[in-house]
Amino acid sequence: MGEVIVITSGKGGVGKTTTTANLGTGLASMGHQVVLIDADIGLRNLDVLLGLENRIVYDLTDVIDGKCRLRQALIKDKRYEGLYLLPAAQTKDKTAVNPDQMKQLCEDLLKEFEYVLIDCPAGIEQGFRNAVAGAQKAIVVTTPEMSAVRDADRVIGLLEASELRKPALIINRLRPKMVRHGDMMSMEDIIDILAIELLGIIPEDEMVVISTNKGETVLSDERAKSGQAFRNIVRRLKGENVPLMELDGDGLLTRLRRFIGLK
Amino acid sequence: MFEFLAKLFGKDSGGSKNIAKERLRLVLVHDRTSVSPELLHLLKNELIKVISTYLEIDEQALEVFLETSDNQVALVANIPVRGMKRLNGELAST
Numbered sequence: 001m002g003e004v005i006v007i008t009s010g011k012g013g014v015g016k017t018t019t020t021a022n023l024g025t026g027l028a029s030m031g032h033q034v035v036l037i038d039a040d041i042g043l044r045n046l047d048v049l050l051g052l053e054n055r056i057v058y059d060l061t062d063v064i065d066g067k068c069r070l071r072q073a074l075i076k077d078k079r080y081e082g083l084y085l086l087p088a089a090q091t092k093d094k095t096a097v098n099p100d101q102m103k104q105l106c107e108d109l110l111k112e113f114e115y116v117l118i119d120c121p122a123g124i125e126q127g128f129r130n131a132v133a134g135a136q137k138a139i140v141v142t143t144p145e146m147s148a149v150r151d152a153d154r155v156i157g158l159l160e161a162s163e164l165r166k167p168a169l170i171i172n173r174l175r176p177k178m179v180r181h182g183d184m185m186s187m188e189d190i191i192d193i194l195a196i197e198l199l200g201i202i203p204e205d206e207m208v209v210i211s212t213n214k215g216e217t218v219l220s221d222e223r224a225k226s227g228q229a230f231r232n233i234v235r236r237l238k239g240e241n242v243p244l245m246e247l248d249g250d251g252l253l254t255r256l257r258r259f260i261g262l263k
Numbered sequence: 264m265f266e267f268l269a270k271l272f273g274k275d276s277g278g279s280k281n282i283a284k285e286r287l288r289l290v291l292v293h294d295r296t297s298v299s300p301e302l303l304h305l306l307k308n309e310l311i312k313v314i315s316t317y318l319e320i321d322e323q324a325l326e327v328f329l330e331t332s333d334n335q336v337a338l339v340a341n342i343p344v345r346g347m348k349r350l351n352g353e354l355a356s357t
Contacts, residue, residue: 145283146283146286146287146290149287150287150290150291150294153291153294153295154294157295179280181278182278182279182280182281183278183279183280184278184280185280185283185284185287186280189280189284193284193287193288193291
């Protein structure tokens with residue numbers, strides 16, 4: 001039996017879509033049948049992050065309106081066996097779909113896929129309610145900023161109210177150097193405040209921008225730290241016990257060098 | 264000397280994150296309570312129950328709310344008392 005997981009955050013721009021794309025490619029590269037749903041109707045972007053923007057014919061609302069069969073709307077990613085995208089409509093809005101329809105859609109997809117990942121839109125209105133309706137699990141993405149953590153807290157409350165208890169947390173765009181200097185909230189600070197289980201931490205990484213530019217996911221970049229972090233999260237999602245990676249590359253020696261002015 | 268060591272070991276105690284964390288905590292107290300006005304309602308009813316054992320109070324005029332001042336949040340209860348109950352006899356019988 002498969003799983004429906006919603007990736008949400010409340011605040012926009014914290015990395016929901018990037019996370020969805022990376023977890024999807026990660027699960028598919030481990031041999032799973034995965035479908036990614038872009039639930040951000042009117043502002044679709046998951047297609048661009050996956051480099052599939054030129055292949056869209058039908059979308060989520062076409063399926064729900066019965067204008068096409070589910071299979072016709074699914075775009076197969078040629079680079080990853082078993083990875084599919086169900087894109088959002090770009091010319092409609094959130095009210096084109098309702099929670100019951102999303103629930104039904106997820107049930108239908110579960111007949112063929114092991115993982116259904118839903119990229120939730122920002123906000124807590126109808127788009128959010130649609131995205132969480134069919135989910136069995138939730139992942140909350142935040143960054144170490146006050147506004148993002150505050151919105152995450154609000155979303156966690158709403159998730160619990162809609163019976164998605166025990167959401168898991170991903171902290172994105174952490175800057176180890178700033179944390180070390182006491183100028184950015186640490187993993188411990190954020191967990192202390194939100195009091196939910198941690199799924200992983202993604203360091204701030206230029207490689208994310210570069211792979212996004214190319215329509216690829218950073219997860220497939222062996223050298224990228226953020227890619228490693230995403231690969232670890234995928235393994236944790238599958239139930240493996242993977243320790244948190246060492247984010248702070250600066251050892252005592254480099255700090256000593258910096259201190260005496262060599263760097 | 265301490266500063267030297269702190270710098271060497273990369274620990275800066277005067278960082279701005281503590282300000283952020285403190286501000287965030289305060290904001291969340293409000294956010295979380297505003298999510299559940301029913302909680303305040305329950306609390307109010309419990310309060311009435313407990314206080315009525317000892318005092319005669321005006322239940323209609325009773326107010327319970329959260330108030331923020333500077334950097335603290337306080338639970339404020341305004342409870343008009345109509346009269347005292349004669350405790351000895353009653354308490355002994357319960």
